[in-house]
Amino acid sequence: MTIEEKLDLISETLDAERSNIKPETQLCTLDEWDSMGVISTIAMLDRKFKKVLSAEQIEKLDTVQDILDRMEE
Amino acid sequence: MSPETLHRNIKNTYYRSAAKKYYTKKGQYKMLISYYFPPTILTNEELEKEYASPSWTASKIYRKTGIKSRHIAKDELASDIAVEAGKKLFAEYGISPSQIDFLLLCTQSPDYYLPTTACIVQDRLAIPTSAGAFDYNLGCSGYIYGLATAKGLLSAGIAKNVLLITAETYTKHIHPLDRSTRTVFGDGASATLLREEDIAKIGQFALVTDGKGAQNLIVPTGAMANPRTEETAKESEDANGNIRSMDNIYMNGPEIYAFTLRGVPELIEKTLAKNNTTMEKLDYIILHQANKLVLDSLREKLEIPEEKYCVDVENIGNTVSSTIPIALKRSMERGIPQLKKGSKILIAGFGVGYSLGATVITL
Numbered sequence: 001m002t003i004e005e006k007l008d009l010i011s012e013t014l015d016a017e018r019s020n021i022k023p024e025t026q027l028c029t030l031d032e033w034d035s036m037g038v039i040s041t042i043a044m045l046d047r048k049f050k051k052v053l054s055a056e057q058i059e060k061l062d063t064v065q066d067i068l069d070r071m072e073e
Numbered sequence: 074m075s076p077e078t079l080h081r082n083i084k085n086t087y088y089r090s091a092a093k094k095y096y097t098k099k100g101q102y103k104m105l106i107s108y109y110f111p112p113t114i115l116t117n118e119e120l121e122k123e124y125a126s127p128s129w130t131a132s133k134i135y136r137k138t139g140i141k142s143r144h145i146a147k148d149e150l151a152s153d154i155a156v157e158a159g160k161k162l163f164a165e166y167g168i169s170p171s172q173i174d175f176l177l178l179c180t181q182s183p184d185y186y187l188p189t190t191a192c193i194v195q196d197r198l199a200i201p202t203s204a205g206a207f208d209y210n211l212g213c214s215g216y217i218y219g220l221a222t223a224k225g226l227l228s229a230g231i232a233k234n235v236l237l238i239t240a241e242t243y244t245k246h247i248h249p250l251d252r253s254t255r256t257v258f259g260d261g262a263s264a265t266l267l268r269e270e271d272i273a274k275i276g277q278f279a280l281v282t283d284g285k286g287a288q289n290l291i292v293p294t295g296a297m298a299n300p301r302t303e304e305t306a307k308e309s310e311d312a313n314g315n316i317r318s319m320d321n322i323y324m325n326g327p328e329i330y331a332f333t334l335r336g337v338p339e340l341i342e343k344t345l346a347k348n349n350t351t352m353e354k355l356d357y358i359i360l361h362q363a364n365k366l367v368l369d370s371l372r373e374k375l376e377i378p379e380e381k382y383c384v385d386v387e388n389i390g391n392t393v394s395s396t397i398p399i400a401l402k403r404s405m406e407r408g409i410p411q412l413k414k415g416s417k418i419l420i421a422g423f424g425v426g427y428s429l430g431a432t433v434i435t436l
Contacts, residue, residue: 015133031128034313035253035326036137042331043370052335055289055328 006071010064013037013044023065045070104274104436105266106402107162108395109154110144115259117141124252126314134256139365143259143390146242151180151262152193155240158262159198162236168266170199175232176206177222179215179394181425182242183208186296194238205232212290213361213424215239215394216263217278217431223267224275237265239394246292246322248308251315253326257364259390263398276433279343286332286427289325329424333367337423338374344419344431352377355433356416357404359383361423362396381411397422412436 001009003023011021014032027033038058045051049071053061061067117131117140135141146154155178163170176198178191191206200206205226211218216239223235240262247254267275294305305319317323337360345351352358358377360368368384385400392399397420405412412418414436421431 015128028312031126034128035315036133036256037128038327039330039366040137042327042334043366046334046370047373053331055325055331058327058331 001071003068006068007064009044009048009071010041010067013040015040021064023063023068025064027061027063027066041067104271104401104405104434105162105166105168106263106398106405107158107165108261108263108399108402109157109161110259110261110389111146111149111154113145113147114142115145120252120256123249126252129252129256137364137366138257139368139384139386140257140259140390142388143244144261145244146260149242149260150184151182151240151242152184152190152197154242154260154262155180155190155194155238155264156197158238158240158264159194159236162264162266163198166266171201172234173198173200173236173266174204175223175226175235176200176204177219177235177237178206178208179211179219179237179239180208180241181210181212181393182245183210190240198236200236211428212241212393212426213363213391213396214422214426214428214430216397217420217422218280218428219265219394220267220275220432220434221278221280221430224272227267227269227272233269235267237267239263239398241393241395243322243393248315248317248321251317251321253313253315254322254324257391259392261389261392261395261399263395263402265398274435276435277344277347278430278432279340279347281336281340281427281429283336283427286328289328289332289427290323290425292320292322294319330367332427333363333423334370334374336427336429337371337421340421340423340429340431341375341419344421344433348433350417350433354417355381355419357381357383357409357411357418359397359400359404359418359420361421362386362389362400363391363424393424394422 007021011018014037016032117134121131176191176195183190189208191208195206219237223237226232226235242260243258244260294301308316308318310316372382383400385403416436418434423429
């Protein structure tokens with residue numbers, strides 16, 4: 001999966017405008033990064049990349065890049 | 074005729090007449106379950122208006138959670154909905170309250186600290202004073218623990234007819250502007266009759282307890298650790314824009330969700346091993362109906378075919394300890410081919426505590 005495809009997937013997961021999703025975007029600046037957004041992200045990482053994050057790992061998600069780092073196939 | 078013989082004859086007649094109702098015309102065995110929802114309904118459209126947030130529209134809530142509406146116990150207490158579920162069970166299957174010799178009541182929103190709500194329900198349902206009764210405080214795993222306890226009471230000869238009631242009014246704990254909880258939870262109650270002949274139908278249990286998760290789903294105040302004060306009633310907004318006070322329920326949704334993905338597959342594996350069975354041999358699987366996102370993720374992880382898997386949250390939401398019996402009863406009501414006499418059903422509950430439990434039941 002290319003970086004662009006991964007960014008598409010993040011935008012789709014969060015229901016956020018694609019133009020707002022850049023690697024450097026701070027997640028807390030996104031309206032969609034609320035409990036439902038976080039849960040959707042955990043679900044996406046589990047389903048597509050077989051990764052279940054721990055509570056600590058969830059709290060450490062700060063930027064879109066942090067999500068990208070977890071999207072390793 | 075001696076009084077004992079007379080009593081036995083009456084009992085036999087009662088069972089013969091009642092037994093007819095346990096089987097449908099197609100010969101399907103029915104597990105004796107009824108459920109009750111309080112009449113007030115809260116829709117996603119109402120939530121959208123109240124939340125007034127662009128990222129929480131009615132359609133998005135439905136898409137993410139699979140829930141369109143949920144029932145709210147406005148003026149009804151846990152005891153009220155417990156009594157309604159019990160009355161429905163008695164009426165539906167022609168059961169007399171005099172047959173009940175043990176009442177188990179699962180709730181985390183009891184009427185009082187003390188007495189135990191089960192005593193109030195015993196009196197209101199006219200269950201004999203010779204019956205045992207107690208509440209137990211569990212959430213989403215509550216039905217499984219109730220079945221385990223009932224099986225123990227029946228097997229030990231302590232009771233012959235156990236009435237297991239789950240009655241939850243979580244919405245009373247929820248702040249109306251806490252979207253993380255208000256969106257998913259709904260109120261409801263269930264009543265199940267477990268008789269001596271049901272012992273063999275309830276399989277082996279896998280039970281898991283991990284109190285490390287206690288802080289992730291909690292009502293922090295109101296009991297002895299933190300009594301309620303003006304200070305604890307003060308509302309504040311969290312990082313996600315949810316408003317609640319210390320007196321409300323708090324759920325760390327993402328952590329609970331991650332815990333579910335980690336813990337439930339292991340629980341299911343243990344349950345299958347304890348019951349000497351495999352996923353392929355089971356006819357139907359009913360997991361705690363938390364919400365569609367959780368259920369879909371678990372189905373994919375556990376590789377369960379869709380036709381063997383229950384998802385029934387659309388007009389109910391997450392009714393905590395009542396989701397499994399409600400889903401089982403509604404599946405039987407739909408008359409799906411997976412549920413017939415002899416069908417093996419895996420049921421599993423998981424959540425607040427953390428507390429998890431699962432078993433295999435045979436219809």
